Amino acid sequence: MTLACGLLASCSGDDSGKAQLNWYVNPDGVATFQEYAKSCSTDDYDIVVDQLPAGATDQRVQLARRLAAEDSSTDLMNLDPVFVAEFANAGWLAEVPEEKAQEIIASAEGEGEYLSGAAETVIWEDKAFAIPLWANTQVLWYRRSLAEKAGLDMEQPVTWKQIIEAAESNGASVGVQANLYEGYLVWINALVTGAGGAIVEDTEAGRDAEVTIDSDAGRKAAEVVQALAESEAAQPDLSVSNEGTVLGPMWQDPGEFMVNWTFVYANYKGLIGGAGGPADEEAFEDLGWARYPATVEGEESKPPIGGIDIGVGAFSDEPEFAIEAAECITSTEAQVDLALNDGLMPSTNEAYDEVAASGDFPEDLIKLYQESVDTGGPRPKSAFYATISSAIQNEWHSPRSVDPESTPKNSAEYLEAVLEGKKLL
């Protein structure tokens, strides 16, 4: 067999007779992925890194097009957590082997090595369909001097109302992600779950899921969006703002309050003295962080959960090698390197401990990330996730059009109609 393969070279990916595993990665941390592609390659297979587009939606479309065509060369892929349920339901992902799956499922219940928020993202119909690689979350980034001037006690949980008012009265702004894209749904979902509600429930029922955004929680969320949109604290490009556009105002006086992912710390650190970054080390010291703002005073916020899970293609020619490779590239060592090199935080407690010990990140920041992932509010897990996400985005966009009296109600009716196939999206 080996001889035949060697002679024909057709049953392998290259001329050397070794199998080739294609690993589709998102553009964050590619250099580290390249290193791990090399070190996780064995005598049996080589891992080749292929880069996906930058936007989460584009990544999903590209992978889906390959998998829908039963592409046997899609072996490993980096998946945004919300794609796992969709892809698993479509039969595009191979199941994670029993032992690993048990560990992940136990973690989701708080009894394993993985952060429960991260573990929860890869489970669909009680089975694990991917392995968490890094777990992302959003925190509130701000300029300490601004908070001080505004008289905010950032040791205590702050609400959206407080930071909007603080920014407005000091000529500062509040940075959010409100373009018509997935980032906007992340914000809306965090606001709704932060008020104790959910956009949809019973998501495993697919089209028959229960739409619950028309609730007090939905209205509280809409109040926050409306308050910011109508305030002087809204950034001029609010309706097209994204993770990147909100970075700039932080170092223009008087600074800003901004909700954003974990990459921010490493990003600004790398920009000290450069364009768009803090002027010097001292200015960088002014960067503060706190738990994601609360939607309702007195109620704990539910920070967004993101990150990347590694999935194995259901049609891969080499599923066993691919699983083995997936376990290698999600190892503790790989997760620590991703955190230290690229600011992409780990999905396991063990890796977190190592990152904390490295001294590269402030201890309280590490603790905040861990706590955020564990107590965050995941986005709806559904085979119709894209439909749910787009339907909500459409009704809630632009932020200036949001009205607590009508938006949650209209978006619930619209989402129900879209899920039933009675409305266009």
Place this chain on the structure above:
Amino acid sequence: MSTTAVQTATPTSKVPKAESDRSKSENRLGQRLVLPSIILMLIVTAFPMLRALYLSVFDYTLTAPDDRSFVGFSNYVTALTDPLFWTSTGITVLYMLVTVAIELVIGFIFAMVMHRLIFARGVVRTSILIPYGIITVVSGFAWQFAFSYQNGFVNSWLPFIGADFNWFGDTTPAVIAICVSEIWKTTPFMSLLLLAGLAQVSEDMVEAAKVDGATWWQRLWKVVLPNMRSAIMVAVLFRALDAYRIFDNIFVMTAGAEDTASISFLTYRQTIEQFQLGMGSALSVLLFLSVLVIAFLIIKLFRVDLAAARQEG
């Protein structure tokens, strides 16, 4: 009049010309030779269309293959009774009318410049045609940056606009930005087609009109434009159909936000983003039919006999 014409024309057209054996066998050979291309054409063009027709009668989402069900014409009914479909159609027609009208005027001016130019002809023609050589997605990004309040130049060039005016924050400015990008990109195409038409206008006729004392405007309206009617129709037809399928600029500049989504974008969103193959197919069939209607209307509007224009009459 038409009845007589039909009555006299019909018998003659029905009388078969006597064909020699040689011409019959040549015909048969011709048919055999083109058969492979016909089959290929059918596979390439007819199969996707028939497949779309077939899929359009199902409620079918790629991520939930087990839930697939036959729904008849329900997708068409849903689409045609949904305000979103008509909003998208309306905005698409608006894009088409605005861009084609402006392009026709600017394109004609460019064509006149290129036609009458005596020196530096090559340089001017090349500079006019450059935008058309740029990929639409690239020009979409370029104009998106130009209209951005953070790093664009448009706000600083327009004195009546605030420096932090967000062009993509509302429907009207966003549509203007998209139209500017579209017009910048495709006016050269329009001018190229009109230049070809302009070159066909007989100089003798223009000279004769001049001798008769016609002013420049009169020569333009009475001699040049009427003689370019088929070229104008072709230019308008091509651009109108192209503009009706507008997608790239919207995709890049607004991603369909602020009600700027065209009917192509709506179809894309349904099929590619939502994986709703049934509804997406129904929309693509409707898009195909509306393109046919537009082509028919434009040909009727210009009352040009295409066969005569090709001198086949």
